[in-house]
Amino acid sequence: MNIASPTVSVVTCFYNEEIFLEETIQSVLAQTYTDWELLLVDDGSPDTSTAIAKRYAEAYPDKIIYLQHEHRANKGVCKSRNLGIAKSRGKFIAYLDADDVWLPGKLQNQLNIFDQHPQATVLLEASSYWYSWQSSERKNVIIPIGSHEQDKLYTPPELMLQLYPLGKGAAPCPSGMMVRRSVHDHILFVEDFIGPTAVYEDQAFLAQLYLHENVFVSSAGNNLYRQRQASQVSNVHQDGRYHYVRQYYLEWFERYLKEHSIHNNEIDALLKQALMPYRSPLRFRVFHDIPLRIVRKAKQVARKLLNRIAA
Numbered sequence: 001m002n003i004a005s006p007t008v009s010v011v012t013c014f015y016n017e018e019i020f021l022e023e024t025i026q027s028v029l030a031q032t033y034t035d036w037e038l039l040l041v042d043d044g045s046p047d048t049s050t051a052i053a054k055r056y057a058e059a060y061p062d063k064i065i066y067l068q069h070e071h072r073a074n075k076g077v078c079k080s081r082n083l084g085i086a087k088s089r090g091k092f093i094a095y096l097d098a099d100d101v102w103l104p105g106k107l108q109n110q111l112n113i114f115d116q117h118p119q120a121t122v123l124l125e126a127s128s129y130w131y132s133w134q135s136s137e138r139k140n141v142i143i144p145i146g147s148h149e150q151d152k153l154y155t156p157p158e159l160m161l162q163l164y165p166l167g168k169g170a171a172p173c174p175s176g177m178m179v180r181r182s183v184h185d186h187i188l189f190v191e192d193f194i195g196p197t198a199v200y201e202d203q204a205f206l207a208q209l210y211l212h213e214n215v216f217v218s219s220a221g222n223n224l225y226r227q228r229q230a231s232q233v234s235n236v237h238q239d240g241r242y243h244y245v246r247q248y249y250l251e252w253f254e255r256y257l258k259e260h261s262i263h264n265n266e267i268d269a270l271l272k273q274a275l276m277p278y279r280s281p282l283r284f285r286v287f288h289d290i291p292l293r294i295v296r297k298a299k300q301v302a303r304k305l306l307n308r309i310a311a
Contacts, residue, residue: 005089005090005091006035006036006037006089006090007033007035007036007090007091007092007111008033008035008036008037008090008091008092008093008094008107008111008178009036009037009039009084009085009088009089009090009092009093009094009181010028010036010037010038010039010094010095010096011039011041011081011084011085011088011093011094011095011096012024012025012028012038012039012040012041012084012095012096012097012098013041013043013077013080013081013084013097013098014040014041014042014043014045014049014053014098015043015044015045015049015074015077015098016045016046016047016049017045017047017049017098017099018045018047018048018049018052019099020098020099020226021049021052021053021098021099022052022056023101024096024097024098024099024100024101025038025040025052025053025056025064027096027101027102027103027104028096028102029060029063030102030104031102031104031105031106031107031108032104032105032107032108033107033108033111036063036090036107037063037064037065037088037089037090038063038064038065039065039067039084039087039088040053040056040057040064040065040066040067041067041068041080041081041083041084042066042067042068042069042072043069043074043075043076043077043080044068044069044072044073044074044075049098050068050072053066054066065087067083067084067087069083075194076191076193076194076195076198076201077189077198077201078189078190078191078192078193078194078198078201079189079191081095081189082188082189082191085184085188085189088181090181091180091181092110092111092114092178092179092180092181093178093179093180093181093183093184094107094110094177094178094179095174095175095177096174096175096223097173097174097175099226099228100130100173100175100223100224100225100226101130101223101224101226102175102222102223102224103222103223103224105222106222106223107178109125109218109220109222110123110125110178110218110220110222113216113218114178114180114216117153117216119153119214120153120214120215120216121179121180121182121183121213121214121215122177122178122179122180122183122209122213122214122215122216123177123178123179123215123216123218124145124172124176124177124215124216124217124218125145125172125176125177125217125218125219125220125221125222125223126142126143126144126145126150126172126176126218126219126220126221127142127143127172127173127175127176127221127223127224127225128140128141128142128143128221128223128224128225129141129142129143129225129227130224130225130226130227131227133224133226134228140224142221143170143221144170144219144221145163145169145170145171145172145217146159146162146163146167146169146170146217147162147168147169147170148162148169149217150217150218150219151216151217151218151219152216152217153214153215153216153217154214154215154216154217155214156210156211156212156213156214157210157211157264157267158210159210159215159217160207160210160211160267161266161267161270163206163210164203165200165203165246165249165250165274166267166270166271166274167270171202171203171206172206173202173223173225174202175223175224175225176221176222176223176225179209179213183209183213186212187205187208187209187212187213188205189201189204189205190204190205190208190252192204192252193248193249193252196241196244196245197245197248197249199245200245200246200248200249203249204249204252204253207253207256208256211260211262243277243278247275247278250271250274250275250278251275253271254271254275257271
């Protein structure tokens with residue numbers, strides 16, 4: 001391995017990703033910017049993903065590093081990402097999920113933005129929701145971050161108020177992120193999010209970034225976010241656990257604010273509103289569900305009346 005530290009460390013954690021892992025690795029090898037290292041973190045994968053990762057580490061010993069937990073234990077994505085971060089040497093850290101793909105100019109584009117905006121410590125970019133990998137008839141959809149201005153630097157806590165899960169704007173995907181290494185001196189992935197609650201692990205990490213870091217939001221979409229039914233997000237929605245994991249996240253966030261003595265009236269109001277369905281379900285129905293049903297019913301009646309008039 002080269003003695004000099006690379007500019008970018010790419011952290012990819014994998015568990016049962018034998019179908020997609022090689023394509024993911026190849027997308028890093030295809031980057032136009034070449035001063036990187038790739039850390040492949042094995043989260044105790046029982047399939048052939050381990051063999052794939054080791055093969056690439058042996059083929060590119062100066063660029064690709066294979067890591068595993070003690071006894072090849074399965075410890076979840078957050079501990080796996082944190083292991084990769086701990087072993088990384090780059091000035092910048094980027095994350096690439098083991099089923100996603102980067103376009104060739106991703107790293108170069110993001111490093112250029114950091115050069116142009118030295119006050120930014122975090123960079124988030126739009127993602128291409130990748131449907132065409134299964135069928136050329138299905139079109140990919142670029143999802144920008146939030147609905148506010150793009151290609152702009154945001155200071156704390158603006159994005160906390162604007163983006164999901166407290167705001168309405170679309171949140172970024174992990175594969176579109178890059179941070180300066182200094183961010184990880186005080187912010188890591190929250191290891192409490194395991195099992196089904198791991199669906200919100202990126203939101204817990206992002207919440208810390210929104211509250212403490214200067215974040216540049218880029219309109220570039222140089223990452224392909226693979227859409228598939230077997231994903232953890234899809235499974236949580238399908239088996240009815242969405243509200244369980246959302247409540248888990250919201251209560252973690254409430255504790256985080258208290259433990260760090262963070263007081264913001266707007267955040268407090270949004271959090272209280274988000275927790276209402278779980279803390280005060282009857283009140284939520286009175287002030288939210290029932291009025292919405294009345295509005296929907298009124299719209300139905302109005303449509304019927306208009307149809308009769310038109311007839």
